[in-house]
Amino acid sequence: MGFVETFTEKGQDIANKIQSNRYMSAISNGLMSTLPIMMIGALSTLLSSMQIEAYQNLIAPIKALLALPATFTTNALSLYTVFAIANELAKSFKQDGAGAGYVSLFAFLVLTPISLFTVEGAPMPVSALTFDFLGARGLFAAMIVGLLASRIYIFALDKNWTIKMPDGVPPFITRTFSSLIPAFIVAIIFTIISGVFAQTSFGSFHQFIYTVLQIPLQGLGGNIWSLLLALFVMQLLWVFGIHGAIVVMAVIRPIMTTLDLENLAAYQAGEAMPHLVTGSFWSVFANFSPMLGLVLVLFVTKSKQFKLLGRLGAPGAIFGIHEPLIFGLPIVMNPILAIPYILSPMVCTLLGYILTVVGILPRAIGMQVPFGAPIFLSGLLQGSWKLGVAQLLMIPVSAAIYYPFVKILDKRNLEQEQHAE
Structure with a gap:
């Protein structure tokens, strides 16, 4: 077998392994499933933030209303992402995707830091969940939590750590009770994780992931030379008959999506967009x-x-x-x-x-x-x-x-x- 045939065969094997990998597919498919949400937010941002003076004067009375969808889509995308990824992973194991999604969403929220604000007239500080880690900054944490919480939930179900209901009970009730113990296991584990990270210098799991993982990866992915290398690899794979987009995008889509979201948030706020390569x-x-x-x-x-x-x-x-x-x-x-x-x-x-x-x-x-x-x-x-x-x-x-x-x-x-x- 010659070099070309060997390269093509090996490349096809890699592409097939990436495409069939449960965890890579869960991330890729989960992000893709949030596309309608991302489009709603992007369109809202575009309509409310186009930097044309005449247009801005025209929409001034309803600008806040036009920007409202972006607040609960783009700025809260991590919430949708963690549910979507957990759902996709659970379905690949033939388990209840919605149950895994809800439990993973809880796990993500219990890791999210709560801020205290002093409000004039209030007898004591008000606690609130800010959007700091619900949007682009929390996206990598959402991917990790979606995979990890869903996998723990699936593991418990596979081990039959469930409450058994007698025959004749409606299937919906049976599914609900069977998920109770797995859900409590996830809740206990992630509550402990939240408590541990609260004692560190990072203050939260989200800040740890953002500092240690997300920022370095964004720096690497947002580089023109990294992009050109990714393009070269993708095009080369296509030349050999291998679906280059599957191989390359499976790796860089999470990074590129995060960069896009940060630009979109800056554009909505009227600030300079931080990233050129997205x-x-x-x-x-x-x-x-x-x-x-x-x-x-x-x-x-x-x-x-x-x-x-x-x-x-x-x-x-x-x-x-x-x-x-x-x-x-x-x-x-x-x-x-x-x-x-x-x-x-x-x-x-x-x-x-x-x-x-x-x-x-x-x-x-x-x-x-x-x-x-x-x-x-x-x-x-x-x-x-x-x-x-x-x-x-x-x-x-x-x-x-x-x-x-x-x-x-x-x-x-x-x-x-x-x-x-």
Whole structure:
């Protein structure tokens, strides 16, 4: 077996293991299931915070109302996340997902620090649960708690540490009582954990995870060179016929989602967005223009095969669907097209980074744009028409990268077609 075959086989094995891993799938699927919540919050933020003076004057009487959905979606996303991840993990073990979700939500809340405030006129300080760790800052803690609390709950159920009900009791009542002991076990464990971390210099489990894990990972994931490396790996895997997005996004989606949420929160507050490199930044510059550049080149080729593939692949490429071109040309196992296929999204991303650093383009606000939103609209939803225009201008850049390589194959295809005729 040659190197290519070995690499492809090993790569497919890795992709399959990641896709079938219960815990990675629970995180990935759990985050994906919160997309409607994230979109509600992002749209609320966009409508209430667009920095256009005339628009702001117009919405001034209802601005607080427009921003209200974001308060209980984007700013509280960790609550939805911990439930969704626990639910997904429990279902993978054929257990009650809702029960695991509720118990994990409790575990997350019992770890969340409560603040005391002095209120004028109140006889004593008021305790309150702030949004500090309910949004982006608590997202990594939510992932960990969702997996850990759900797994303890499932373990107790598997061991039959449950209250048995007599025959004839309705199934709903039976399920409720069977979850009592597992729920109490989770409650005891996480109450102890909360008490232990309250005695440390961090003050809470959330602050510990944010300081020790989340900040370093965000620093690594929010780096342009890390992003380019991730793009290179993903594109290379696709060249070998391996679903690169499954492998790469399974690792970086939690980091990118957190960066997006922090940008969105800053945008809503009218503050400078802290991150340039985010999942939204990746989506704007790497997802659409490169393949549309290839389509543009295919339209001006001479071989019938390439012209037809260009027409067939164009509609999907507009909406970020690339498989017809990847497997139709093909790009898979094609050493000539592999070079521009890997290079073009990296060049577009680097250009977008430079243009943002020098101030020509604004930072993406972190809007969670649904898959299938077309080019230009996907950029526009990130807070500025300039990003949509930049996407369109990257198409000829990508076309220039693809052109010499496609020309080589086009000449060969044309000769074969003429010979066949």
